[in-house]
Amino acid sequence: MAIVSVKNISKSYWRDSLEIPVLRNISFEVPEGEFLGLMGPSGSGKTTLLNLIAGIDQPTRGTITVANTDVTRLNESQLAKWRAQNIGFVFQFYNLLPVLTAFENVELPLLLSKLSKKERREHVEFSLKVVGLEDRMRHYPKQLSGGQEQRVAIARAIVTDPTILIADEPTGDLDKTSALEILDLLEQLNKEFKKTIIIVTHDPRAAEKAHIIKQLDKGELT
Amino acid sequence: MRILKLILKNLLRHKLRTLLTILGITIAVAAFGLLRTVVTAWYAGVEASSVNRLITRHSVSFIFPLPLAYRDRIIKLDGVERVTFANWFSGVYKDKKQFFARMAVDAETFFDVYPDLLVPKDQLEAFKRDRSGCIIGNQIAERYNLKIGDVMPIEGDIYPGRWEFTVRGIYTPRDKITDPSNMLFQWQYLDERVREEWPGRAGVIGWYIIQINDPEKTAIISTQIDQYFKNSPAETKTETERAFTLSFMAMFSAVITSMNVISFVIIGIILLVLGNTMIMAARERIHEYAVLRTLGFSTSHLITLIAGESLTIAILGGVIGIALTFPMAQGFEAAMPKGWFPIFNVENITLILASSAAILVGVLASVFPIQRTLNTKIVDGLRQIG
Incomplete structure (x- = not known):
């Protein structure tokens, strides 16, 4: 059963009256529990496609259904609520808040839930344990290595138990060892926790972890 | 951790900048309070006028x-x-x-x-x-x-x-x-x-x-x-005691008007001081706000974060400024020749005006940063480097 269904998606940007197409008539499906890799050269539209699936951007044409919700029909506030419940996002540059500890960064998405303080604590501690950072809870991002920061970011992405996990070049800013650790962690989340993962990457090692690879070039699937 | 804690953490991100902004607001609110106190003291005679007393003087x-x-x-x-x-x-x-x-x-x-x-x-x-x-x-x-x-x-x-x-x-x-x-x-x-x-x-x-x-x-x-x-x-001119006292005030109207204008110019200055701080903060954090929105934080959460920070700075500065108004007023009265202001009190209306001004400034200073943050698309915000 497809958890993500992309149908006839096109996305264009406008510079004055000039239309610049980024994605052209893209259609594909992602079955539940899959590990999908989106690959392609820079400017091919990978991140744009990922942003559309994550509901942080809107397509010019077409529909995207995630877990039976047509995200292209949701307004701004509905999308915010939907993202909080369904999407776990891992960025290339981690994007942790520097003023918050690892624990507080992971706790951030849970502030939008109705969980009690105790329940939040349990969820955060579990997530940090999954990524192997239960002993770094009180550390601030600047006190962590790049790999550790990305693991905190992954803990933040999974803490709400989202429908799908979306990762935009999660190993792009890491050394080889850390990159492998992150890829192993994503693979573990996919295998053990049955998380559907969509990853944008240039990294061939990341592609090896993915079960399905979609190649994009000049805004089209090849 | 709740939103309030995040507001406090943001406040302490640039301690010196926050401190200087609070100090600026403190000085401005205290100066506003002092000027209003002087104006009020000047009008004390008018306030004391009785409605059933008339004054008859030479025309x-x-x-x-x-x-x-x-x-x-x-x-x-x-x-x-x-x-x-x-x-x-x-x-x-x-x-x-x-x-x-x-x-x-x-x-x-x-x-x-x-x-x-x-x-x-x-x-x-x-x-x-x-x-x-x-x-x-x-x-x-x-x-x-x-x-x-x-x-x-x-x-x-x-x-x-x-x-x-x-x-x-x-x-x-x-x-x-x-x-x-x-x-x-x-x-x-x-x-x-x-x-x-x-x-x-x-x-x-x-x-x-x-x-x-x-x-x-x-x-x-x-x-x-x-x-x-x-x-x-x-020939005589008869008027109410209030009008009679006000005619004395008219002799100093330029000074009083100036003080009134200056006191409100001060409000404008603190608006600029706080507005500048909040605009800088919002510009630096446009990427972080985009991250928060990606995580599911709504428009109202971001408004609370930005306005809350602005209001906290304004209220802190306002409270300290109001507290300082009292010793400043005492010092001013002591420095003036004896008897110039027989009634020289920091009136409740001055305190209400000063605190209202601080709150108003806190709200207004956050309007532009909020507008800018909300008008920035998430994908554009994520591309920006703070």
């Missing part, structure tokens, strides 16, 4: 005298309950820097028309019996350590020569808007000496104070009085 200026004989005609008018009079004396007590009002008044009637000056009955009787007696306000008694029976020597200027008055009574103001720094003595004492030394100036008074039974009749009675003395050698 040209209150420095021109009126005949004492007018009193008997005014008292006969319908609606007039009491008539008393006063005469500006001026003079120098100790030295020219010691300023307080010195007036010759009608001992028999003055305190009946001014029940807001509370004089013990025995002291009032003693004052009426002693032609050279005087009654002073409790502020004057405290300032110069004067007691009943002490002699106050005054060097006359409008009425040259040495004058000696014996303190027979000390009045206390009925409320905090009544001037506690007057020195009042018997007009008869002045008139007797004027008759001897400057006979041409005898038998006249400065202005009449008329107590009426119905404030609604102010206009009718005023017109009647002025009509009565029309075409006489000393």
